[in-house]
Amino acid sequence: MMGRVTRERVGAELVAVVTAVVAGRPVVLTAEGGQHLPFGPLRTEHHSMQAGLQTWVEQQTGHRLGYVEQLYTFADPDRASAAGRVVSISYLGLTNAVGDRPSDAWRDWYAFFPWEDQRVGSAGPGLVTEVIEPRLGAWVEAAPPAEREARRLRADVCFGLGGRGWSPELVLQRYELLYEAALIPEAPSATPDRLVPGERMAGDHRRILSTGLARLRAKIQYHPVVFELMPESFTLGQLQVTVEALAGQALHKQNFRRLVTQQDLVEPTGETHAETGGRPARMYRFRRAVLDERQVAGTKLPRTR
Amino acid sequence: MMGRVTRERVGAELVAVVTAVVAGRPVVLTAEGGQHLPFGPLRTEHHSMQAGLQTWVEQQTGHRLGYVEQLYTFADPDRASAAGRVVSISYLGLTNAVGDRPSDAWRDWYAFFPWEDQRVGSAGPGLVTEVIEPRLGAWVEAAPPAEREARRLRADVCFGLGGRGWSPELVLQRYELLYEAALIPEAPSATPDRLVPGERMAGDHRRILSTGLARLRAKIQYHPVVFELMPESFTLGQLQVTVEALAGQALHKQNFRRLVTQQDLVEPTGETHAETGGRPARMYRFRRAVLDERQVAGTKLPRTR
DNA sequence: TCAAAAGTGTTATCCTTACACCCATGT
DNA sequence: ACATGGGTGTAAGGATAACACTTTTGA
Numbered sequence: 001m002m003g004r005v006t007r008e009r010v011g012a013e014l015v016a017v018v019t020a021v022v023a024g025r026p027v028v029l030t031a032e033g034g035q036h037l038p039f040g041p042l043r044t045e046h047h048s049m050q051a052g053l054q055t056w057v058e059q060q061t062g063h064r065l066g067y068v069e070q071l072y073t074f075a076d077p078d079r080a081s082a083a084g085r086v087v088s089i090s091y092l093g094l095t096n097a098v099g100d101r102p103s104d105a106w107r108d109w110y111a112f113f114p115w116e117d118q119r120v121g122s123a124g125p126g127l128v129t130e131v132i133e134p135r136l137g138a139w140v141e142a143a144p145p146a147e148r149e150a151r152r153l154r155a156d157v158c159f160g161l162g163g164r165g166w167s168p169e170l171v172l173q174r175y176e177l178l179y180e181a182a183l184i185p186e187a188p189s190a191t192p193d194r195l196v197p198g199e200r201m202a203g204d205h206r207r208i209l210s211t212g213l214a215r216l217r218a219k220i221q222y223h224p225v226v227f228e229l230m231p232e233s234f235t236l237g238q239l240q241v242t243v244e245a246l247a248g249q250a251l252h253k254q255n256f257r258r259l260v261t262q263q264d265l266v267e268p269t270g271e272t273h274a275e276t277g278g279r280p281a282r283m284y285r286f287r288r289a290v291l292d293e294r295q296v297a298g299t300k301l302p303r304t305r
Numbered sequence: 306m307m308g309r310v311t312r313e314r315v316g317a318e319l320v321a322v323v324t325a326v327v328a329g330r331p332v333v334l335t336a337e338g339g340q341h342l343p344f345g346p347l348r349t350e351h352h353s354m355q356a357g358l359q360t361w362v363e364q365q366t367g368h369r370l371g372y373v374e375q376l377y378t379f380a381d382p383d384r385a386s387a388a389g390r391v392v393s394i395s396y397l398g399l400t401n402a403v404g405d406r407p408s409d410a411w412r413d414w415y416a417f418f419p420w421e422d423q424r425v426g427s428a429g430p431g432l433v434t435e436v437i438e439p440r441l442g443a444w445v446e447a448a449p450p451a452e453r454e455a456r457r458l459r460a461d462v463c464f465g466l467g468g469r470g471w472s473p474e475l476v477l478q479r480y481e482l483l484y485e486a487a488l489i490p491e492a493p494s495a496t497p498d499r500l501v502p503g504e505r506m507a508g509d510h511r512r513i514l515s516t517g518l519a520r521l522r523a524k525i526q527y528h529p530v531v532f533e534l535m536p537e538s539f540t541l542g543q544l545q546v547t548v549e550a551l552a553g554q555a556l557h558k559q560n561f562r563r564l565v566t567q568q569d570l571v572e573p574t575g576e577t578h579a580e581t582g583g584r585p586a587r588m589y590r591f592r593r594a595v596l597d598e599r600q601v602a603g604t605k606l607p608r609t610r
Numbered sequence: 611t612c613a614a615a616a617g618t619g620t621t622a623t624c625c626t627t628a629c630a631c632c633c634a635t636g637t
Numbered sequence: 638a639c640a641t642g643g644g645t646g647t648a649a650g651g652a653t654a655a656c657a658c659t660t661t662t663g664a
Contacts, residue, residue, distance in 0.1 A: 009317075011315075012392055048380060070377060157598065237643075255628080257643090276641090277637085278641040279634035279635050279641080281643055292455070292462065293462065295472065540616085541616085557655080559618085560654065564653090580616085583613085583662060584662045
């Protein structure tokens with residue numbers, strides 16, 4: 001019986017969250033004046049979805065993506081109209097070759113999510129305490145009493161309120177919370193005077209972008225993907241700046257270095273780099289062999305017997 | 306220019322890897338005599354993909370899925386024929402309500418992946434040392450010299466050879482390695498006399514299933530998803546048996562108990578359970594509140610400053 | 611009384627965190 | 638000389654892994 005239904009057809013779209021880090025700023029590749037992520041339809045001539053994606057991105061940036069992984073597949077219900085349904089298959093791409101084709105298509109992540117940059121001196125910390133926390137407080141109070149505590153807990157966990165720590169990887173949860181609280185313009189009941197700052201994108205592309213940031217921030221903690229964003233050789237300081245840019249958080253210098261060196265993730269090239277001020281730094285390169293040696297991260301379960 | 310292309314259309318299929326654990330055996334819901342995973346086309350009347358999936362699964366099992374998460378989206382190139390391309394959006398579903406409709410549609414995971422069960426007394430350990438290891442050895446030797454070491458490393462990491470430990474979460478990597486080594490029937494150049502035991506499924510469903518196992522084994526380590534497979538109340542022994550069934554590995558009893566209790570994942574119900582032989586065990590229930598409290602797992606990066 | 615499973619306690623080890631300090635360069 | 642960033646050492650605390658042992662039931 002299952003095979004007898006008429007098979008309906010949908011449009012399949014490939015969407016790319018391509019990111020890089022330039023001078024301590026995480027950037028994402030956009031199209032059409034920063035309103036879109038790069039995207040294009042899956043074509044019959046594409047051998048695979050990744051190949052199709054590579055084609056679209058190459059046409060816009062002129063270079064191959066070093067690293068690509070699938071993010072998530074969305075079926076936007078708003079677009080299930082007479083024209084038919086559209087399914088968006090999104091990918092995360094990482095690259096370090098921003099300079100090849102200078103372009104203003106590379107936009108700072110934090111233009112779209114200002115609250116996500118929690119480094120000191122950035123917009124994030126002030127934005128949370130002065131704008132987001134009070135408005136979420138109002139949203140909590142506006143709930144029926146039975147639901148109030150659940151809302152408060154959710155706000156506290158997402159934004160590190162009430163003495164909780166800030167968790168960089170909760171990007172998507174924060175975006176969805178702001179959406180539900182009608183504090184961002186995508187929300188149906190949003191009112192202009194209560195919005196939280198941050199540029200929006202066409203359709204659900206800001207949501208897809210937030211999925212990409214969340215994945216990258218989570219993955220960086222247990223898989224050596226940062227190196228896809230680095231040049232061939234780099235200093236440990238540059239590496240740390242890159243990780244901090246992605247995490248939106250400052251890291252402890254000495255421990256960061258030990259973490260990287262003790263795990264044998266890098267090897268010295270023998271050269272040094274004359275930095276602005278201070279002692280010249282040793283240059284390192286990523287030991288690509290670790291990708292083969294360590295398929296595995298580390299278990300949380302007690303092993304044998 | 307991007308908007309001007311004629312949008313080609315594809316078939317969108319929803320595929321479910323629904324698993325449960327019954328009497329220490331992990332099982333997966335199949336259709337049509339165990340050859341398929343349950344699947345069905347995405348319809349216009351489905352409000353969302355998850356809703357569509359729930360519909361298909363409910364029709365076959367009669368109960369709702371407690372937990373659903375998206376797995377991966379595949380575009381099988383072999384099926385991009387005259388009939389057009391098909392995109393399969395796969396989901397992982399967890400349930401504990403197997404008993405509602407008795408059915409032989411629940412098949413043991415390890416019928417499809419016998420090598421994945423590494424518990425003592427199971428087929429796995431012998432299969433690896435007596436069949437897989439020698440045949441992979443031949444595959445290594447058959448490579449051109451320059452490629453030989455890479456193949457050996459890969460085989461060693463995947464199957465815990467050469468003194469390495471077995472990593473339960475490498476399910477997909479092992480499947481793909483066996484595929485490339487032509488040791489499973491899906492492989493184009495496979496020959497019947499060199500195959501590794503294990504039932505196959507239609508199309509790429511065995512591959513999708515292996516993606517599901519991999520995700521579940523990985524996720525169980527940092528997120529309390531096991532409880533979706535447990536009844537309302539259970540003993541710590543039953544919980545351990547369930548985790549062991551999924552991991553395909555025995556766990557250390559005392560440390561497992563401590564891990565569960567010290568993290569406040571469970572609370573005692575006050576009742577006890579008279580087991581077969583031995584002292585009666587306390588019953589516990591999952592503290593669902595932890596899902597709200599702990600959105601976060603734990604960072605691998607040194608935090609402040 | 612013994613087998614079987616539940617449950618408790620203790621110790622060695624490793625990893626994370628934090629702190630203190632020295633080194634090499636430009637100005 | 639001193640500011641700046643690079644680089645090293647070490648000690649405290651917590652989590653994990655491994656060990657030995659007691660308790661409570663059914664047969």
